Structure formats: structure tokens, C-alpha cells
């Protein structure tokens with residue numbers, strides 16, 4: 725049996741080329757994965773800061789409302805609901821690990837703000853307010869009281885912002901951090917999409933919020 729001479733050099737070169745190609749591809753993949761991870765971590769940091777501010781200011785409101793809990797049984801029930809929603813928002817905030825997770829936090833906050841508005845009405849002996857979307861200028865203001873015309877579109881506004889616009893003043897617009905600048909939240913980019921979605925998603929397609937939202941402005 726005659727053995728063909730083996731081209732060892734060729735084999736070694738082939739292995740070397742394949743290995744080098746593999747290293748290049750693997751490095752590109754690792755670097756791409758790292759870029760995505762760094763970008764996502766930055767988005768989570770920004771969204772967490774916005775959601776945390778909302779959870780904390782809702783916590784302040786829950787504390788202020790505590791005195792109303794003793795008014796009557798209905799007020800006590802509503803206060804228990806408000807407190808439970810605050811605890812739920814805190815829990816969701818702790819568990820959030822992706823930018824979209826913050827929508828869960830803000831959806832609970834929207835429920836909580838509405839329950840707080842019902843509690844305030846109940847304690848004042850007024851009928852329960854109709855459910856409305858959060859104030860467009862800052863969803864942390866709580867449920868809107870009315871719709872106002874602002875920059876040629878109809879947007880839901882809290883009573884304070886509606887009064888400011890009526891008086892010819894500027895509304896108090898929520899700003900967020902983007903590239904070391906403060907911008908209105910609807911210009912905040914993908915980091916805040918989940919955060920804003922939790923507040924407004926259930927109103928999408930509703931005449932009250934029509935085409936507003938960070939993805940449509």
C-alpha cells in the first residue's frame with residue numbers, strides 16, 4: 725500500500741486560518757454582545773431613576789393620605805388599596821431588570837394614583853371621579869382632570885397644568901436625562917419607552933390620548 729505524502733504544512737495553515745477566522749468572529753460577537761449589554765444597562769439605569777422618583781413621590785402622597793383612612797369604611801378600603809399598590813410598585817421596581825420592565829411599575833402607579841384620587845374625593849364627600857389618563861405633561865401628576873389644547877393637539881392635563889395653560893403659562897413638563905441633557909420625557913429615547921408605556925398603554929386608541937405618547941410625538 726502506497727501512502728500519499730501528507731501536506732502537513734497545508735493542514736497546519738488551514739487550521740491556523742480557521743482558528744484565526746473563528747477568533748475574529750468570536751471577538752466581534754463578544755464585542756457586539758458587550759455593546760448591547762452596556763447600552764441596556766445604561767437604559768435600565770435611566771428608566772430606574774425615573775420610575776424611582778415616581779414611586780417615591782407616590783409614597784409621599786400615600787403618607788399624606790393616611791389621615792383620610794379613618795373617615796369611614798370606604799375610605800379605609802381605598803387607603804388599603806392605595807397602600808397595597810404603592811407596595812406593589814416598590815416590589816416591581818426592585819424586580820425590574822430590563823427597560824421594558826419599568827412599564828409594570830408605572831402601570832401600578834397609574835392604578836395607585838387613580839385610587840388616591842378616589843380616596844380624596846370620598847373623603848371630601850364628592851362622587852368618585854371618572855377614570856382618565858395620567859396628565860400628559862407629567863404622568864407623575866396623577867390622573868388628568870380635563871383635556872386641553874396644547875401645540876394644536878388635545879392632551880389630557882391635570883387641573884394645575886390646565887390652569888397654567890388657561891393662564892397662558894407653560895405646563896410643568898417632566899424632563900428626563902438623555903446624553904447628559906434634560907429633555908421632555910417624550911424625547912427621552914428608548915430608555916423611557918417602557919416607563920411611559922405603563923402609564924399610557926391602556927389609553928392607546930382612546931380619543932382622550934389620540935396620537936400622543938413618546939413613540940408618536
Ligand SMILES: [Zn+2]
Pocket residue numbers: 859860861862865881882883884885
Ligand atoms: Zn400635570
